[in-house]
Amino acid sequence: MELVRSAALTGYFSVADELRLDVTPLLRNAGLSRAMLESPEQMIPARAVVRLLEDSAKASDCLTFGLRMAARRELADLGLVSLLLAHQPTLGEALAVMGEYRNRINTNLMLRVEQFDGLALLREVFTFDPPLACRQAEDLAIAVLDRMCRTVLGAGWQPISISFRYDAPPASDRIIYQQLFDCPVEFGSEFDGILVSSSTLEMPNPRSEPALALHARKLIGTMVDPGERTVVEEVEQAIMVLLPAGRAAIETVADTLGITVRTLQRRLVDEGTTFSEVLNRLRVREVTRHFEHRRHRLTDIAHMLGYASLGAFSRWYSENFDETPSEGRKRTKRR
CATH class of the missing domain: 1.10.10.60 (Homeodomain-like)
Structure with a gap:
């Protein structure tokens, strides 16, 4: 089943209000309701979320709808897993935790870390079958990943570049990219992802507390399991x-x-x-x-x-x- 936490839509209503968007028909067309989104831990159909974001971007004529949502996101929006992420000793280990709990965050989003020539490419890949257009969800995923990495490493988070496969948007829409990302942004790339030095994955988390990390894992273990993968x-x-x-x-x-x-x-x-x-x-x-x-x-x-x-x-x-x-x-x- 293709599911995602309803917390994936954190920031949706505030962005919609900002754009003066009537969300009622959009929610209905996507098969969602406000009641379904009240609990951030509620698992809801992932395709419905993608459809809602794409339809909302089109209805508001806003190409950066997903990025605007990301600007309102915090690490805590990942739920209990955020406690474990925040206290991992290195960025690489924090990314491993995201992979470990993938089935309890978004069953259709796969984090890939590809290393080559002293570089590491961080990619969030949607695995819908059959595939579907999900530009807003892809933008949201990359921006949230960037914010998570910045939260873990603080000033140590200095990506080389962030790339998007689509062509450069109009100048008026590029402002949000400048606000979100502290690095060059490339458009028309062969991939969507964040390029960093491989050494970045081994950088220490200045906020890491091993005792708190252990406590967080035990706490999560009593309330959330990683979800056994087939x-x-x-x-x-x-x-x-x-x-x-x-x-x-x-x-x-x-x-x-x-x-x-x-x-x-x-x-x-x-x-x-x-x-x-x-x-x-x-x-x-x-x-x-x-x-x-x-x-x-x-x-x-x-x-x-x-x-x-x-x-x-x-x-x-x-x-x-x-x-x-x-x-x-x-x-x-x-x-």
């Missing part, structure tokens, strides 16, 4: 990390999960699927998302899906969609 969910997360590097083979995924290939195969069969089916499903989902990015060449998309050549990617695409990648991209552009 084997399929674990495999999906590993594939998403390994896929762009062309390493999403079953052997590598099994090593990542600390089990043998035969054990992984058996557990997937127990859940009614196979590794090949999971990998193919993720590629089908991701190729649609990549096609929407006009700057990606087909060769780039092939590599991001783990194919060493355009020919191999084209054969896979034709087998799954009964058309060529070029035809598929043209069809996506016409939507």
